[in-house]
Amino acid sequence: MNIHQISVFLENRTGQLAEITRLLADNGIDLRAISIAETTDYGIVRLIVDDSAKASSILLQHGTILSMTPVWVAEVPDRPASLAELLETLAAKHVDVEYMYSLFTHKDGFAYMVLRIPDDTMLEDALKDTGLKLVGHEELGIQ
Numbered sequence: 001m002n003i004h005q006i007s008v009f010l011e012n013r014t015g016q017l018a019e020i021t022r023l024l025a026d027n028g029i030d031l032r033a034i035s036i037a038e039t040t041d042y043g044i045v046r047l048i049v050d051d052s053a054k055a056s057s058i059l060l061q062h063g064t065i066l067s068m069t070p071v072w073v074a075e076v077p078d079r080p081a082s083l084a085e086l087l088e089t090l091a092a093k094h095v096d097v098e099y100m101y102s103l104f105t106h107k108d109g110f111a112y113m114v115l116r117i118p119d120d121t122m123l124e125d126a127l128k129d130t131g132l133k134l135v136g137h138e139e140l141g142i143q
Contacts, residue, residue: 001136002070002120008045009065012038020045023062029055032142033114033136035101048103048114051143071114072123073103075135078111086113086132093126095119105140112140 010016017036024031024047033048049055054066059066076082090097096118103112112135117123127134138142 001133002072003048003137003140003142005069005071005114005116006047006049006052006056006059007069008059008066010043010045012040012042016043017045020059020064023058024049024055027054027058032105032140033101035099035102035114046099048100048142050141053143069116070120071116072120073135073140074113074115074127075092075110075133075139076113078106078109082111083113088117089091089130089132090123090126093122095122103140 003131008020010020013078021031021034030050031047032050033046035046037046039045046069047055048071056066056068074086076086079094087097100113100115105112115123124134
């Protein structure tokens with residue numbers, strides 16, 4: 001039960017991020033999460049949006065270089081230690097987390113963590129019987 005993340009490759013210059021977020025906003029795309037990694041020459045902006053197909057089409061028409069990546073979203077209680085417990089559970093089951101960031105969304109006492117995991121079967125097995133669950137498009141209200 002994965003969702004699509006859009007990774008946008010940007011030159012490391014002032015205003016690039018503002019241009020991308022304005023382009024999406026002007027086209028009615030709602031950002032659900034954003035993560036930025038940068039190097040000296042370029043940056044990678046990872047986005048979760050309400051409509052990934054529409055957003056990627058708009059960005060491609062704008063000449064943006066991007067890729068789509070499957071990621072998983074874990075629902076964790078919005079309280080101290082819940083993230084540590086999730087990560088300890090994954091570590092105990094030898095599940096590698098390539099990267100992680102949070103969604104803006106909080107609902108009914110839960111926060112949502114976006115996880116890039118190389119083996120989704122291991123992730124699902126690790127969370128079995130923990131009370132933690134993966135959520136998808138429907139629960140997050142995205143396409």
